[in-house]
Amino acid sequence: MENTITNREAEPVAESNDLSLVLTPLEDLRGFLFHHLGRLLLFLITSSSVIAVFLIFFFVIREAMPFIKEHDLIKFLTSKQWYPEADTPKFGALSMIVGSAYVTVASLIFAVPVGILAAVFLSDIVSFRIREIVKPVIEILAAIPSVAYGFFAVLVLAPWLQNKFGFTTGTNALNASIILSIMALPTIISVAEDSISTVGRELREASYGLGATRFETIFKVVLPTAHSGIIAAVILGMMRAIGETMVVWMASGNAAQIPAPWWNLSQSVRTMTASIAGEMGETVKGSDHYYSLFATGVLLLILIFTLNLISEYFLVSAKKKLGKI
Amino acid sequence: MPTSTIKNQAKSDHIDSVVSLSEKKTSSSKSELDCQCPVVKAENFSFYYGSKAGVKDISMEFYPCSVTAIIGPSGCGKSTFLRSINRINDLIPNTSVKGNLFVNGHNVYDKNTNLVNLRQQVGMVFQKPNPFPKSIFDNIAYGPKLQGVKSRSKLQQIVEESLKAAALWKEVKDDLKKSALALSGGQQQRLCIARALATKPNTLLMDEPCSALDPIATGKIEDLIGRLQSDYTIVIVTHSMQQAARISRRTAFFCLGELIEYGSTVDIFRNPGKKQTEDYVTGRFG
Ligand SMILES: Nc1ncnc2c1ncn2[C@@H]1O[C@H](COP(=O)(O)OP(=O)(O)O)[C@@H](O)[C@H]1O
Ligand SMILES: [Mg+2]
Numbered sequence: 001m002e003n004t005i006t007n008r009e010a011e012p013v014a015e016s017n018d019l020s021l022v023l024t025p026l027e028d029l030r031g032f033l034f035h036h037l038g039r040l041l042l043f044l045i046t047s048s049s050v051i052a053v054f055l056i057f058f059f060v061i062r063e064a065m066p067f068i069k070e071h072d073l074i075k076f077l078t079s080k081q082w083y084p085e086a087d088t089p090k091f092g093a094l095s096m097i098v099g100s101a102y103v104t105v106a107s108l109i110f111a112v113p114v115g116i117l118a119a120v121f122l123s124d125i126v127s128f129r130i131r132e133i134v135k136p137v138i139e140i141l142a143a144i145p146s147v148a149y150g151f152f153a154v155l156v157l158a159p160w161l162q163n164k165f166g167f168t169t170g171t172n173a174l175n176a177s178i179i180l181s182i183m184a185l186p187t188i189i190s191v192a193e194d195s196i197s198t199v200g201r202e203l204r205e206a207s208y209g210l211g212a213t214r215f216e217t218i219f220k221v222v223l224p225t226a227h228s229g230i231i232a233a234v235i236l237g238m239m240r241a242i243g244e245t246m247v248v249w250m251a252s253g254n255a256a257q258i259p260a261p262w263w264n265l266s267q268s269v270r271t272m273t274a275s276i277a278g279e280m281g282e283t284v285k286g287s288d289h290y291y292s293l294f295a296t297g298v299l300l301l302i303l304i305f306t307l308n309l310i311s312e313y314f315l316v317s318a319k320k321k322l323g324k325i
Numbered sequence: 326m327p328t329s330t331i332k333n334q335a336k337s338d339h340i341d342s343v344v345s346l347s348e349k350k351t352s353s354s355k356s357e358l359d360c361q362c363p364v365v366k367a368e369n370f371s372f373y374y375g376s377k378a379g380v381k382d383i384s385m386e387f388y389p390c391s392v393t394a395i396i397g398p399s400g401c402g403k404s405t406f407l408r409s410i411n412r413i414n415d416l417i418p419n420t421s422v423k424g425n426l427f428v429n430g431h432n433v434y435d436k437n438t439n440l441v442n443l444r445q446q447v448g449m450v451f452q453k454p455n456p457f458p459k460s461i462f463d464n465i466a467y468g469p470k471l472q473g474v475k476s477r478s479k480l481q482q483i484v485e486e487s488l489k490a491a492a493l494w495k496e497v498k499d500d501l502k503k504s505a506l507a508l509s510g511g512q513q514q515r516l517c518i519a520r521a522l523a524t525k526p527n528t529l530l531m532d533e534p535c536s537a538l539d540p541i542a543t544g545k546i547e548d549l550i551g552r553l554q555s556d557y558t559i560v561i562v563t564h565s566m567q568q569a570a571r572i573s574r575r576t577a578f579f580c581l582g583e584l585i586e587y588g589s590t591v592d593i594f595r596n597p598g599k600k601q602t603e604d605y606v607t608g609r610f611g
Contacts, residue, residue, distance in 0.1 A: 127418055128418070202451065202453060202455040203455055203457060203458075204416070205413055205416065205449075205451065205455070206451065206455045206456075206457065206517070206520075207457075207467070208413055208416060208444065209411065209413055209444055209448070209449040209451075209521070210444065210445070210448075210467055210468040210471065210520065210521070210524055211440075211441040211442070211443075211444040211445040211468060211471055211472070211524060212441075212467075212471055213441065216471060220467070221457055224458075224459070225457070225458050
């Protein structure tokens with residue numbers, strides 16, 4: 001009984017649909033072309049960017065090859081003597097390697113705690129409306145051209161450091177570190193904030209529901225849960241600092257030396273990037289000096305590439321941890 | 326029309342049978358005197374999201390050593406009311422309350438309320454199992470550690486007791502170090518119950534604790550609730566009337582933010598006092 005009633009009611013709907021379920025040959029061809037040409041086009045576009053990256057790698061390594069073949073690499077990595085234009089040229093890049101490490105680490109010592117706290121502040125403490133205003137502003141900070149930061153370093157920060165602390169020069173490791181940390185902050189804040197926000201309301205409520213205070217919830221649940229994303233944020237900030245050229249060139253004082261004593265931030269340093277950018281214009285193409293700069297470039301590429309892989313690893317494991325993959 | 330009546334009859338038959346079952350179960354094991362005095366008491370309590378009321382003018386009491394179910398169509402304020410009791414709704418910005426809500430005689434919306442103690446006395450289990458991405462042990466030990474328990478052996482003892490109370494000990498006793506996220510959904514929910522028990526609460530609030538679980542896991546949680554009720558004041562929000570009938574002694578029916586009817590589960594399902602309640606429990610509405 002029941003069934004017959006429902007069937008009769010359903011009839012008019014079934015009648016009205018009279019469309020063929022078979023594709024016409026033209027439709028078939030069109031679908032085929034769209035599908036395969038579309039894929040080919042996308043493949044070409046995607047692969048062109050990958051190819052570009054490989055070409056850069058190839059080019060830099062090829063230009064570095066003559067140096068790598070002819071010179072002692074151990075000396076290149078461990079000697080402080082960088083006299084590329086002398087009669088008996090010396091190519092010891094240690095000062096530059098240490099200079100890069102120096103300003104990077106010093107800037108991170110400031111930028112990491114501040115960046116993470118700012119991210120926590122944005123995600124867990126300020127109201128939704130304030131976050132929606134502040135986050136885009138921070139992301140804009142990341143887009144300010146670095147030469148503008150460089151001007152600030154030279155014209156404002158350098159004289160201030162010199163007057164305030166009596167340093168012999170205002171363009172020094174401290175100046176470069178301060179500017180680099182300001183430049184790394186937006187990256188760290190925005191990536192860390194993303195990962196802290198994805199921790200989600202459920203876990204926070206679970207923690208509060210067990211009697212945890214906000215402080216305990218943040219430090220015992222939210223940050224440990226987001227730690228992979230936060231590590232990735234730190235590494236991305238680090239890459240920004242290591243790869244930065246213009247600002248360190250303007251702010252670091254550009255002296256190829258290792259500060260002595262080692263903690264003396266008031267002395268000038270030179271980074272690998274500044275060395276490449278600054279000296280490339282003075283070299284003769286095909287000279288030893290020219291090739292040595294490319295060798296420095298290879299070193300930088302390897303560093304950045306490794307850091308990139310590590311940050312990628314942590315970003316993926318952050319997602320896995322929260323069940324997003 | 327005739328078919329729906331038949332269906333309803335079948336449904337209420339079913340409810341009758343489970344109601345009589347739960348009557349038998351609950352009437353056996355209590356010293357009635359302890360259970361007379363309400364643990365949670367709302368007096369003309371309203372909760373507002375901005376200017377919109379989540380619940381309006383609720384007056385009711387929850388009694389110890391028993392399960393009270395809150396039923397009602399979705400959006401009627403069941404969660405809002407439940408989450409007001411341990412003030413977890415405070416986390417939502419721009420909310421306000423009117424009226425009084427007492428837990429153990431203390432008005433929890435007083436300025437001097439110790440939220441930490443309140444939430445440790447009034448445990449909460451959420452709709453979706455939400456274990457921390459930590460080990461099973463660390464999940465349970467989280468609350469006791471907040472309370473200042475430091476000794477490893479004491480923590481171990483609490484973890485074991487809580488897991489046993491939540492009927493999960495046998496399944497996980499050999500891998501307490503394993504991540505809680507590796508457990509099944511039903512095990513995760515029992516872990517969350519164990520985690521709530523570890524702070525030694527006297528009241529448990531459960532917001533649709535089975536809605537994300539399959540029937541077998543649901544059955545296990547219901548058994549567990551049945552066993553826990555002699556020691557705790559349990560308030561459970563559920564969208565399943567069969568579940569309310571199976572496990573609760575009292576039932577409250579909410580609709581559009583108001584408490585429509587509150588009474589013994591048997592009365593609410595067998596002879597409701599209000600037309601609205603009757604329509605809802607017989608499935609004609611909602
Ligand atoms: N965070 C919130 N902000 C604003 N309104 C909310 C919020 N949570 C719930 N509400 C509103 O309060 C009412 C009651 O919701 P809720 O308590 O979740 O109902 P139930 O649990 O019975 O389904 C609903 O109308 C809902 O839209
Ligand atoms: Mg709800």
